[in-house]
Amino acid sequence: MRDPNSGIFLTIEGIEGVGKSTAVQFIQEYLTQKNKKFIITREPGGTEIAEKIREILLTPNSEEKITPDTELLLMFASRSQHIHHVILPALKAGKWVVSDRFVDASYAYQGGGRQLDMKFLQQLDEQIVHSLKPNATILLDASPEIGLARAKHRGPQDRIEQEKVDFFERVRTGYLARASKEPKRFHVIDATKPVESVQNEIKTILDGLNDA
Ligand code: TMP
Numbered sequence: 455m456r457d458p459n460s461g462i463f464l465t466i467e468g469i470e471g472v473g474k475s476t477a478v479q480f481i482q483e484y485l486t487q488k489n490k491k492f493i494i495t496r497e498p499g500g501t502e503i504a505e506k507i508r509e510i511l512l513t514p515n516s517e518e519k520i521t522p523d524t525e526l527l528l529m530f531a532s533r534s535q536h537i538h539h540v541i542l543p544a545l546k547a548g549k550w551v552v553s554d555r556f557v558d559a560s561y562a563y564q565g566g567g568r569q570l571d572m573k574f575l576q577q578l579d580e581q582i583v584h585s586l587k588p589n590a591t592i593l594l595d596a597s598p599e600i601g602l603a604r605a606k607h608r609g610p611q612d613r614i615e616q617e618k619v620d621f622f623e624r625v626r627t628g629y630l631a632r633a634s635k636e637p638k639r640f641h642v643i644d645a646t647k648p649v650e651s652v653q654n655e656i657k658t659i660l661d662g663l664n665d666a
Contacts, residue, residue: 461491461545462663463586465556467629468594469622470615471605472645473652474554477594480653481552484660492550493540497559498532501539507532512612520613522568529560530578537586557583558591558632563614566628567621590663592656593633594645598622601645 464481466474478494485492498508507528511520520528533556544551557579564570598619605615633640643655 461547461549461551462590463541463545463551463553463588464663465553465558465588465591466594467555467558467562467591468645469596469598469601469625469629471601471603471608472594472596473604473649474594476649477592477652477656478552478554480656481660484657485550485552488664490550490664491548492552493544494552494554495536495540496554497536497556498529500532500536500541500553504532504535507535512614514611514613514616522564522570525568526560526564526570526575526578529564530582533557533560534582537583541586553588556588556591558593558629561632562625562628566631567617567625569624588639589666590659591633591636591640592659593629593640593642594652595626595630595642596645598626 466477466481468474482492482494497504498511499505511525511528511532536553541551541553560575560579561572565572565575602615602619602622605611630642633642641655641659643652645652
């Protein structure tokens, strides 16, 4: 039985162009219809300072390159602000917290994509995220060829979107590796299926969380 004073933490993950925004919108409509108290948030970002960090992270910069270590540390700096000022207070207030990305993205992008030291990443995870874990994580999965083709239609690419296909192959592999380690928390959805089918799968996950 779940603690009635504690909310539900749900995260949405996946490479660019897999339909995260559409999924988040669907979840928002579901929770509104069920009269649930909820917040929708995102990483990097979610607070005033974390959004400033997001801007540094995503603005394409030609002169001074952001090093992979800086990228990793800024992701966790933004996450610390987000956890303490947004996620934990909302969960304590019994709300659902729906976050467009969370720490799994650091394992996939900085661990998989950038191939940074996993031990360092785990240490940051332990120090900054502690024991906070999503109740469920929806991983929208598609090949980078499909995802990037869709993402290109959205306009100018940000600094990370400008990476090459093999970077996103490693990100995808990183996500799938995490999903296979925690099959109870992760729900992997084939994002190439029609939108109705993806939404039906999401609805089943939400119904399950709601009834738990
Ligand atoms: P998006 O949320 O609009 O997709 O953009 C966020 C970008 O930041 C996306 O390319 C994934 C990347 N990212 C990381 O590299 N590591 C992280 O820990 C997080 C949260 C996001």
